[in-house]
Amino acid sequence: MRRDVQVTAADIARLAGVGRAAVSNWRRRHADFPQPVGGTATSPAFSLAEIRAWLLSPGSPGSAGHDRELPSDEWLWQDLRAVAGDDDLADLIADLGAFLVYTHRRARDWAELAAGDDAAVAAALPERIREVVPAFPAVLPPDRVPLIRAVARLGTERGASGAFEFLRERYFETHSRRLHPTPREITELSLELAGLGAEVPTGPRVPGDAGPEPAGSRVRGVPGPESPGRRVRSVLDPVCGAGDHLLAALDRSSAVRVMGQEADPAVARLTAVRLALRGDDTDVRTGDSLRADAFPGETADAVVCNPPFNDRAWGYEELASDPRWEYGLPPRMESELAWVQHALAHLRPDGVAVLLMPPAVGNRRSGRRIRGQLLRRGALRAVIGLPAGAVPNVAVALNLWVLCRPAEPRTPGHVLMIDTSGRPGDYAEAAVAAWRRFDAGEELDEPGVSRTVPVIDLLDDEIDLTPARHLSTAAHLPPERVTGTRDRLADLLRTVAELTPAVRTEPRDLPLVPLSELLRRGMLTLHQQAPVRPGEETEVADGSAVLTAEDVVLDRPPSGRTPEHAVRREILTRPGDVAVPQVVRVPVARVLTRGGAVLGTHLHLLRPDPEALDADFLAGFLSGPANLRHYGPASSTGIRVDVRRAEVPLLPIEEQRAYGEAFRRLASFSAALRETAEVGENLIRLTADGLTHGGLQPPAGDDSSGPPHDVKKESRER
Structure with a gap:
């Protein structure tokens, strides 16, 4: 009805x-x-x-008669709202997701069944879906089949996973209190620390991109192998929520088994479908992990989670004699220490657990006995202080605890303390680099950033695990670090001044036309890629370099490889192509300077005729804010870009090239300005640390220790 x-x-x-x-x-x-x-x-x-x-x-x-197609996905979403109340909407979306899993895994079977009428589909479909996803109703009313067909069409357009993500996002936009997502940067960092994902793409930060990280991003710039003797084949998240950690694990390895438990039944069903669309070995169960562990006796190579904080009703009374409390009964007010021991109980020998924790867990007096046991028995390996704001809507800077279950009893030696609070832009890279050095047996002592602390030094009356309190000061800061940074800043200031864009302040009316008109005139061609579906063959050789949407956003060379990024056909990039991601935080269009890579999914590839359309001119206008109104609506994952709707001026080629040169110069200016800001922040931190810890002194008399004279003079003149 x-x-x-x-x-x-x-x-x-x-x-x-x-x-x-x-x-x-x-x-x-x-x-x-x-x-x-x-x-x-x-x-x-x-x-x-x-x-x-x-x-x-x-x-x-x-x-639609006004030269515009009405978005079928939004109409489908409202149709779902019209046939199911708020209490039933999550179950309906989960059922439709189960259907998408079925079409994803048995595309040919659905194609044959869909040829029948609605009554035949309603009679046969439930049994076929339940063979793939048991949690599907045994009966499907015939009046629901049109919705099923509409969802199937959306799955054809976007892929099964993309179609479900759209429905899921729309649901949580109106039920946001049911979900507390973990930022992608945190999930990626946690998995790196746990040892999953040795092949991490490298590349610089995006010049001029101030938006959040795109979905699918990894910890950047930290290459290196997995830890010796540690191979992650299974990952457990006992408080999985929307499955952020587990989804990131599947993105890193299609062979990993992921397990999760979630107390909210509706969220658990949606997460189960979300993961089943991305991997073949997924298991999400419903229930409170502390009170009703859904995986008793099961161990995993890695446990990663963002447990609830300050939960006074975690089950202290009924769980007082639980065998998981190997390191001591967690105090009533220390629910976080219950989650720590739950994670350790589910680790295989030499497995690693990474938990996001509030800083108070490291210094509250009520938990010092358990903290002491974790240190004495070698279970706690590292505590990483994160920058404020790394987790949105949390008032304090959180910590990551890295724990392990030693395969054999061992005498504890050192614990790694890391404080990334002064590095908000690259905290993940700094943490992973320090962890890898520590895990390889190296002793660290970088003032204000990281230090390997002897366990005996921590076993005092307080057992305080606050990282900043155990780091060395900058009293012996090498002078060349400060002078080198100052010289680099001076060079960058000159570069920024030279690259300041020169434009004429003469307004003009630009004759705008939609990109679809340029396509119709043959001034460029549009290419898009599709992933390989089950049972399909690909013409792309294994090991080929793949240009991903993340590569375009981060302005780096192709980082993907097949078959991890398997695509249906071989579309090779060429120098001068313009790549536009289909989902972004801010508009992005990049002119490719190299070719030969296979085009990945979730990208528009525009190939302009160089005699009719300048590539830099095209990319500049496509990434301009004026085109935001022509793209799709924003969602929690970003803006969906329909590049055909973008508007571009119709100008002679010589004028286009003048605009293209201006856009190239603007991009160089943006990159230099961003690097200048980063170097300047680093100089501020180094100087402040040196002054406060005695490593540096203020200038004496007329000692000129500021920037070079010509830079100061140029600044005053400007």
Whole structure:
């Protein structure tokens, strides 16, 4: 039965494929626009049925007849809302996700079944899905088959995983309190510390990209092999939530087994489907891991999790005699220490656990006995202090605890203490580099950053595990580090001054046309890639370099390899191609300077005719903020880019080349400016540390220890 649900102005904008401003204009200018049926004066809500009728009526400014295709995915989402109440919506999405898993794994079977009528599909489909995903209803009403077919079409357009991610994101946009995601940078760092994922792509940070990391990103710039003797074949997250840690594990290795447990049944079902679409060996179960462990006796090579903090109702009374408390009964107010021991109980010998912890766990008096036992028995290997803001919406800077279960009893030696609070831009790289050196047996002592601390030094009355309190000071800071940084900053300041863009302040009207018009005129071609589906063959040789969407965002060479990034056909890049990611935080378009890589998925590849269209000119306008209104709506993962809708000026080729040169110079200026800021921040930190710890002194008298004279003079003149 279809319900008449309410939609907001943002929902209407998505349904019509326009911006919020257009909806406001329609309300003011069209007397027949539906009146609000709920909400507030500042955030009104409208009847979906009335909005649907108005948008689809002939002559409506929101109809598809105005040179615009209505987004089928948004209409499908509202159809789902109309057939299921809020309490049932998660189950409906999970069922549709199970269907997508079935189509993903048995595409031919669905193609044959879909040829029948709705009654035949309804009768046969449940049994076939349950062969792949047992948690699917035994009966499918025939009136749900049109929804099934619509979801199948969306899966064809986006891939099964992409289609489910869209539905899942829409659900959690309206039920955000059910989900507390772990930032991708944290999940990637945790997996690196746990030993999963030896092949980490290297590359510089993106010049000019101030947005968050894109989905799928890894810890950058830290190559190196797995730890000797440690091979991660299984990963457990006992508080998996949306499965962020486990999804990142599958991205790193398709062969790894992932296991998770989640207390919220709806979230657990959605996460189970999400992981099943990305890997063949996934297992997500429902329940509270402390009170009702769903994996009793099971061990994993790695345990990674973001447990709940300050949970007073974790089960202290009923779990007082639990055998997991090998290091001591966790105090009532120390739920985090219960999760630590739960993780250790599920580790195989020599396995590694990485837990995100509040800083108070390292110094509260109530937990010092357990902390002491963890140190004495060699279970605690490292404590890593993270920068403030590394985890959004958390008021304090959190820590990562790295623990292990030694294969044999051993005398504890040292614990690694790392403080990355002063390195918010590259804290993950710094932490991984220090951990690898420590794990290889090296002693570290980098003032203010990392130090291997003898366990005996920690076993005092407090047993304080706050990293910053155990690091060496900068009293012996090498002078060449400061002078070298100052010289580098001076050089960069000169470079920035030289690269400052020169433009004429003469406004002009640009004759804009949609990119689809340029495609129609043959001024460029558009290429897109698709992943290999089960049972399909690929024409791409194993080991070929693959250009990924992440490579384009990070402005680095191709880092992917087949078959990890298996694609359906071989589309090779060429110098002068323009690559545009399909999902971004901020608009990105890169001109490729090298060719020969296989085009990856989630990318638009534009190949302009150099006699008719300048590549840098095209990339500059595609990545400009003016085109944001032409792309798709923003979501929790970013902006979905429909590059055909972008608008580009139609100019003579000589004018295009002048614009292209300006855009190239602007990109160089942006890169230099960002590097200048990073070097300047480093100089500030080094100088402050040196002054406060005695390694540096203020200038005496007229001693000129600032920037070179010519730089100071240039600064005053500007």
